[in-house]
Amino acid sequence: MGAISLQQVNKAFGETVVIPSIDLEVTDGEFVVFVGPSGCGKSTLLRLIAGLEDVSGGTIKIDGSDATLTPPSKRGLSMVFQSYALYPHMSVRRNIAFPLKMAGLDKDEAMRRVDAAAASLNLTDYLDRRPGQLSGGQRQRVAIGRAIVREPTAFLFDEPLSNLDAALRVNMRLEISELHQQLKTTMIYVTHDQVEAMTLADKIVVLNAGRIEQVGSPLELYREPANLFVAGFIGSPRMNFVSAAAAESHGAHTVGIRPEHLDLSTTAGEWQGKVGVAEHLGSDTFLHVHLDGGGTITARADGEFPVSHGSAIWLTPQADKFHRFDADGNRLP
Amino acid sequence: MARAVSTRRKATFTVAAWAIALAIFFPILWTFLTSFKTEGDAIASPPMFVFFDWNLSAYEAVNQRTNYLKHFWNSVVISFGSTILGLVIAVPAAWAMAFVPAKQTKNVLMWMLSTKMLPPVGVVIPIFLIFRNTGLLDTRTGLVIVLMLINLPIIVWMLFTYFREIPGEILEAARMDGADLRSELLYVLTPMAMPGIASTLLLNVILAWNEAFWTLNLTAAKAAPLTAFIASFSSPEGLFFAKLSAASTMAIAPILVLGWFSQKQLVRGLTFGAVK
Amino acid sequence: MATLHSRAAARLMITPAVVLLLGWMLIPLGMTVYFSFLRFNLLAPGTESWTGLTNYYFFLTDPSFWDAIRNTLTLVIGVLLITVTGGVLLALLLDQPIWGQGVARVLVIAPFFVMPTVSALIWKNMFMNPVNGLFAFLAKSVGLQPFDFLGQAPMASIILIVSWQWLPFATLILLTALQSLDTEQLEASEMDGAGPLNRFIYIVAPHLARATTVVILILTIFLLSIFAEILVTTNGGPGTATTNLTYLVYTQSLLQFDVGGGSAGGVVAIILANIVAIFLMRMIGKNLDA
Known part of the structure; x- marks a missing residue:
């Protein structure tokens, strides 16, 4: 079982309030991602759940029992840190076995579990090495190995992929996803990267300035962002926002349209503009279009779209893909 | 950053640095040498640098007396x-x-x-x-x-x-x-x-x-x-140069060796981290 | 970054060190201050009586006190001049590309590890002795009269000995500072057209300024308390020519058993040291924030 429930959890460092008040339910087996810009309080929230920080108020329940005052070592959670936090003076084997040693597990049983974890993470050949002799991806696996051997109630991940290069990051993302399918254990994952959030999560929690902006499945957030912040944060490239006359014609203060929901034409359309920078990615082309009426809009075209800097272009938003927001930035129905 | 330095320049600096380094180290070297002399050789004039009767009598005397x-x-x-x-x-x-x-x-x-x-x-x-x-x-x-x-x-x-x-x-x-x-x-x-x-x-x-x-x-x-x-x-005992040298050498040798290992830490420890 | 649990543990862990140092500081310090107001002589136990500021009056009006202050300052300033100037030059020299740099460095540092009593005695007897010393031999070999260093120029001789001991310290720290200078900074200034002299004035010297200040302050703390070198060479003499404040307090209290007067001298020494310490602590404190 790995249900975690936060009730009116808040946190202040001295005078600085980092998290005003948060209520959140994480059900057993769920993959929850906390996402938000740096300084939004997502890591602090994770550390509160871990017990590495005390809450200033509120209750944290793990599996229904109050764990607010339980020290981290007794919460039964595992954590994978951004820096991996491997013990540099221990071999990989002893790193992975460390939580089991702390739990006072019998040595043979511990070694059996370490071997099993190492096999599943392709680490068997590296068991006698020190962390310093491993590549970034291997260290990451050791950190995961150390987390899984003790069979925790839930896994906590604190931006685990941010120190890896781009290619490795995609691989590890898949591995973590597979790990979740296999273990079916609750996972809470913190990242500032919305792509990681979208690809991994069952449920995304978007945080901003210590507040929850929206909670929902990746597609809910993509389709129906609750406000301008979420709309701008989820999706890549960012959603385009248009205010003033164009928005008022749709009865909103601001309207948003995603780059992939604009139809392009070199001859005619609703909005006319000139191509600024065209980023050719091969599969797609992202066009930064300077509208004749002022403002810049990003549009996605297919990879072979035949335009270059300075070409005239017409954009037509798909009518049913508009997102409308009021003056406070909240979504209009 | 590796750069070509003219050999002559390097030689000049080397000679200067070594001359000063040896001058600074000389009292310790002199003590070390003197500790292996007899009391007579220790105050010989002109001073004897290498060609004297090397022996351990000063050490024996210090340990006995x-x-x-x-x-x-x-x-x-x-x-x-x-x-x-x-x-x-x-x-x-x-x-x-x-x-x-x-x-x-x-x-x-x-x-x-x-x-x-x-x-x-x-x-x-x-x-x-x-x-x-x-x-x-x-x-x-x-x-x-x-x-x-x-x-x-x-x-x-x-x-x-x-x-x-x-x-x-x-x-x-x-x-x-x-x-x-x-x-x-x-x-x-x-x-x-x-x-x-x-x-x-x-x-x-x-x-x-x-x-x-x-x-x-x-x-x-x-x-x-x-x-x-x-x-x-x-006291006047210090005028027995060989014995003074032998006792001094034994007192400083172990710490000199340890000290050379600890140069880096020395800076850190004695400046309280103000110089790294 | 911590929890109540760890904060409580931290307090517990830090307590022994704090209590010990607090005791070490407060108890003797309080006693010294208290004694300084007493008529208290170890030769006449049981006759202690309150005398107010009398000890300070006698101590401060004693000509040997002003001699001691002058000697202390002469010693500190003399050694600082030699070690800091010498240290900067030597550090710059050792930082140049030379053969056998590591070994040369080791030789230069060596005197720092020689215990003060040993270095003082070696210099006194084997070098400065007017009959058998090496300097006497050198003088005679060029036809000069041997010079009685500790008899004729006692303070200068002690300054020489102490400088020899502390020059390595100054050199080592300044060398470390030099080597921590970012070479890219130097290269950038070279690209900007600065010649060797300008590079020294605008890049190297400002970089060394901080380390030099640290060296001066730390050396001063140690030099104010020079004791063993004086004890084994001159015993503070001839007369009071080499009696510094530390040595004066030692004579008064542990040789003449005048605890009251010695304590008053101790309090004066503490005040002097604190003036330096305040500046030093500021520099260290700034570094802590960085």
């Missing part, structure tokens, strides 16, 4: 004893300051350092009287206590700077892995900080070995370490 070994052993006990005791007290304190910093941490640390600035003459009289009344005068225990206290700020400070380089996440990882405080210190912090702890030990042993205010004022015959033993040569 004085209680050299006892004083050497006193030095060992006092310097290692005070440093190890200091480490036992300082490791937990440095852990607390490095990994659980509070608002007061900086002030506490600065205050600890400030005790190091206290001139010994400001407190020597009470310490002398307290020691006299408690029977600690001229005991190794007494000196271990005093030297531990005067070096404790440096020990705490050095450990603190070493600990601060250990990422806190690793200790947090240990906590998440179920380690209690004792296990955290024993299995994670101490082994990781071992190089730093060893350097701290080394530098403070050197400082305690060479300490020459308290050791001279608080000991007489029984607990006198080498500093005080050598001071007894200030």
